[in-house]
Amino acid sequence: MFPGNALYNHGNYIVRLGNVVRWLGEQAEAAGVEIWPGVAASEILYNEDGSVKGIATNDVGIAKDGSPKEGFARGMELHGKCTVFAEGCRGHLTKQILKKFNLSTHPMSFGIGLKEMWQLDPGKHRPGYVEHTLGWPLAMDQYGGSFIYHISDEGLPLAAIGFVVALDYKNPHINPYKEFQRWKTHPSIRKQLEGGKRIGYGARALNEGGFQAVPKLVFPGGCLVGCGASLLNVAKLKGTHTGMKSGIVAAESIYPLLSEEVKTVTPTSYQKAMEESSVFKELKATRNIRPSFNTSLGWMGGMLYSGLFYVLGRGKEPWTLHHGKPDNEKIMKKDECKKIDYPKPDNEITFDLLTSVALTGTNHEENQPAHLTLKDDEVPEKINLALYDGPEARYCPAGVYEFVPRETNPSEMRLQINAQNCIHCKTCDIKDPTQNINWVTPEGGEGPKYSGM
Structure with a gap:
């Protein structure tokens, strides 16, 4: 790569982002910021004039049937003059804000990123080495690619590897997880991993819409920052710097207004400040690549x-x-597309899905209200399975959705939702053909337990 290329990385730092975020949290707390791990924001609160008043956390200790269990505790209302939504890609509250205030002018576009951490054979470790690939094993009409970063962390020869599959794919038979596993079988990738050990796995949806998909950033009583505002630079495969910059600009726009004797602060200057920032300059320059x-x-x-x-x-x-069109509307019928045969895992370089999910440390209390909700219980079988061969059983990178024989009639299939496996990637909320799946917050503190990913 040469200077000026979007993927030129010379002079950059390679870090374990989870460790950086943990360190930033410590700095924030030292400065007086309160961080409440294990507390989920589940509801937006509004003033009588329609402006955002704050958020409410969810009740905890509720059984599946809605009855209170031992240890039940009511959620809390958190009020503020200005509420900043920084939920990341496809935030469940951000989704409501976009709709209520009509902030989106163009559909957002997304990808699913799958990632593994490896401890490499020391003889194959090259600290600072970066590699990107495009295409294979995906079809010619499918957007996606990979990354490899060789990391040196406390003397350990580590590598972060990953594969991104755009969620605007047409063929319902695509399985992003299995595409990732197949990518590792390429000779140039396999030789880097042989003799090593996989120590981590995770997945998360990411924004690919870029400049065109950035919504209006300000609404009465708040604003959007980071990937919730589609600020990831897909050409660079990076969004941390744009997310941080948007947070800085938001703070600079909000802080001078907090001294005013008003109930609600709307940071109108934030929109223009972002349009004049390095973030918009980056996104505009790369707007047509994706x-x-x-x-x-x-x-x-x-x-x-x-x-x-x-x-x-x-x-x-x-x-x-x-x-x-939105990603979910681009999927084609099962009979219009060719099925895909994927190789079986060898348990050395490639692995089955449930073995991978175990590495995420994800966990959910089973006796609680569903956090993966269906608007219509009949859609999975009558539409998704009948027309699209049940794509949710393939696009989910955690084995949450599974079609199994119906107990009363084994010749029929029904959708089984293994919610305890969920790693909160939000892919189902994005790619479900009829938008029948709605992701909401489970009890706080649940989900994947990523360490240094």
Whole structure:
């Protein structure tokens, strides 16, 4: 890679982001910030004039049937002059804010990122080595690619590897997890991993919409920051710096207003400040790279376009390409697409899904209200399975959704939701063909227990 290329990484630091976030939390607490781990924000509160008043945390200690269990505790209302929503990609409250205040002008687009941490054979470890790939094993018309970062952490020869599959894929038979496992069988990847040991696994949806998908950032009583506002730079495969910058700009816009004797603060200057920031400059310059891969030429066309207009012109073309329909509407019927045969795991380089989920440390109390809710209980069988061959059983990177024989009639299949496996990636909330699945918060403190991922 040469200077100016979106993936040029010379001079950057390679870190374990989980450790950085933990350190930042310690600095924030030292400065007087209260951090409440294990407490979930479950509801938005509004003033009589419709402006945001704050949030409410969810009740804990409730059984599946809604009755209080031993240890039941009511949630709390947290009021503020200004509420900043920083939930990350597809936040369940942010989704409500976008709809209530009509903030989105174009559909957002997403990907599912799957990641593993490996302890490598010391002889194969190259601290500071970075590798990106595009395409294989995905089909020509499917956007996706990988990353490899060799990390040195307290003398351990570590590597963070991952694969991203765009969620605008058409073929309902695609299994992102198995695509990731198959990618590792490529000779150039396998040779880096042989002799090593996998020590971590995780997955999370991420924003790929870029500049076109950024919503209005300000609403009465609050604002949006980070990936909840689609600020990830997909060309760089990075969003931490844009998320942090948006938080800084939001603070600078809000703080001068807090001294005013008003009940609600709306940081109107934040919108313009972000439009003039380095974040928008980055996103605008790379705005056409991702949608250029959606032509009939697939990723080859995207590479050609990016080479001509970004590498040479730095995104100064006087037009803007668009993503089209939401990701869930792009999926095709099962009979219109070819099924995909995936190799079986070898348990050395590639692994079965449940073995991977065990590495996430995810856990949920079984006797609690469902956090993966269905608007219509009949849709999974009558529409998803009948028309799309049950894509939720494949796009979920944690084995949450499973079609099993119905007890009363084994010749029929029903959807079984293994909610205890959920790793809170939000893919189901995005890719379900009819948007029948709605992700809401489980009890606080539950979900994956990532360490240094």
